[in-house]
Amino acid sequence: MPRLDLSLTGRWLLAGWFAAVMLFRGAPSVDLAVSGLFWHAGSGFDVITNPLWEWLRQRLWDLALIVLAVAIVAGLRAFAKGRSVWGLPARAWGFVVALYVLGPGLIVNGFLKAYSGRARPAFVTEFGGTKLFTPAGTFTDQCARNCSFVSGEVSAAVALAVALWLASVLWTRIEGWQRLYLRAVALFIPAFVIVQRVATGRHFASDAVFAALITLTLAWGLYALFAGQLGTRRNAAGAP
Numbered sequence: 001m002p003r004l005d006l007s008l009t010g011r012w013l014l015a016g017w018f019a020a021v022m023l024f025r026g027a028p029s030v031d032l033a034v035s036g037l038f039w040h041a042g043s044g045f046d047v048i049t050n051p052l053w054e055w056l057r058q059r060l061w062d063l064a065l066i067v068l069a070v071a072i073v074a075g076l077r078a079f080a081k082g083r084s085v086w087g088l089p090a091r092a093w094g095f096v097v098a099l100y101v102l103g104p105g106l107i108v109n110g111f112l113k114a115y116s117g118r119a120r121p122a123f124v125t126e127f128g129g130t131k132l133f134t135p136a137g138t139f140t141d142q143c144a145r146n147c148s149f150v151s152g153e154v155s156a157a158v159a160l161a162v163a164l165w166l167a168s169v170l171w172t173r174i175e176g177w178q179r180l181y182l183r184a185v186a187l188f189i190p191a192f193v194i195v196q197r198v199a200t201g202r203h204f205a206s207d208a209v210f211a212a213l214i215t216l217t218l219a220w221g222l223y224a225l226f227a228g229q230l231g232t233r234r235n236a237a238g239a240p
Contacts, residue, residue, distance in 0.1 A: 001095070001223075009220055010220060013217050016216075020213060024136040024205075024206040025137060028135035030205070031133075044122065045127070045200050045201030048200035053196055060160075064104075064156045071100070079094075088167065088170050091226045091227070099163070099219050100159050103159050103215045104159055107214060116143070117147055118140060118143055119131035121203065122202065136149060136204065136207070148203055149207050151194075151197050157193040160186075160189055164182055165183060168186070194212070
């Protein structure tokens with residue numbers, strides 16, 4: 001796996017976390033303002049009735065699950081045979097599987113969405129519901145399960161985008177325009193999912209932003225581990 005500038009990417013991630021916390025914790029009304037752009041009195045979040053948006057959303061979710069299944073099978077095969085499978089080494093497949101399982105699986109859906117208790121936008125009083133709005137990151141009792149904070153689909157979409165971007169780097173057989181096309185698709189997927197989840201009243205903007213940050217930060221740490229850069233950085237830090 002190619003080396004990643006962990007210091008540079010780490011600083012960008014830290015800046016993203018700082019900006020997101022300052023914005024959504026410092027001014028919680030931003031969430032209501034953004035969701036309000038898509039809500040109309042009488043019809044609610046009417047974008048949710050758009051069949052094309054819903055169809056594309058479902059297909060992207062299917063694609064994320066397919067990529068996970070392929071990564072598991074290909075990773076096991078690459079590990080058993082000691083060689084790359086479909087152009088990716090066992091470490092790359094293992095990285096993708098670990099990112100999916102730990103990110104969208106355990107951290108997002110297994111913990112945050114299960115215990116945050118944050119009501120979805122369509123259910124809060126500001127948009128015609130009966131639940132109380134709570135700021136991002138505040139654990140409350142306004143939702144029993146599958147809650148708003150954070151977005152599981154955005155987390156999965158970002159994991160899928162990371163997997164596609166990694167493939168664009170490691171696949172040596174694809175041409176320049178094909179690599180650009182694959183990377184454009186990788187960027188489009190989370191962007192569309194974020195807009196779709198917010199516009200339909202299923203998630204606040206902060207749910208999407210923090211889901212992306214959690215997944216990208218996890219990807220940063222896992223990449224250092226699977227690419228063998230974690231030990232290198234430790235040795236460099238301890239060198240005289």
